[in-house]
Amino acid sequence: MKNILLLSNDSSFMDSFKNYIKDNSFFKFVFSNNLNNINNYDLIIIDYFMSEYDGYDYLKKINNKVKVIIILPYYMDSVIEMISSYNISYILIKPIIFSNFLDKIDIICNNKTNYKEAIDKEILNFFSFLGLSFKYRGVHLLYKIIFLVINDNVPINTNLYNILAKECGDTKESIERNIRYAIQVSCSRMSPSIIDEFFGNIYNQYTGLIGNMEFINVIVKNIIIMINKKD
DSSP: OEEEEEEOOOHHHHHHHHHHTTTOOSEEEEEESSOTTTTSOSEEEEESBOSSOBHHHHHTTSOTTSEEEEEESSOOHHHHHHHTTSOEEEEEESSOOHHHHHHHHHHHHTTOOOHHHHHHHHHHHHHHHHTOOTTSHHHHHHHHHHHHHHHHOOOSSTHHHHHHHHHHTOOHHHHHHHHHHHHHHHHHHSOHHHHHHHHTTTOBTTTTBOOHHHHHHHHHHHHHHHHHHHO
């Protein structure tokens, strides 16, 4: 059994995760907000911003052989650059879907590489190609929806907003609005050649907009094609 330390003072996050893993028998979790015995674990998960310390204070005290997951409130280039010299196995951006979170813990603790890793990699690669920036919350939500569709075979329809709203503790209206804004900003920055190649049939030249579900459908199809080519 792997020993895992989760460092956070976000009581809501900690309580929700404790409830989610209450029947888990594969990992032993310790929940804390202090530095005691920090190197006696197989994996340490650090909620980077806390009241007394930030993640950098913890990282300086962790043995480089210990695997680490960092949790950030949003994508932060300055923080990622600052911690890049440490043994960071993965960086997670809030809001966190616990099912994916536990899968990621399993992969890191047991050195697994699987289909979910391939999905994660291809989503990030395609987002980068399209110029989708993770500084927008809607892009993080897009990532979560696309992962759900591909990995769990969830149908592409507006019920995805309800699923994500439940996972993230948000409203479906907020989920839809954030995704729509992220797509709008992204389309305004894409080159005409990329828009024509991938979104030509669904791109409204008068409004400069693409519908959320249509956009998701195009990305899902292209990522599945890329994954299958590598099988």
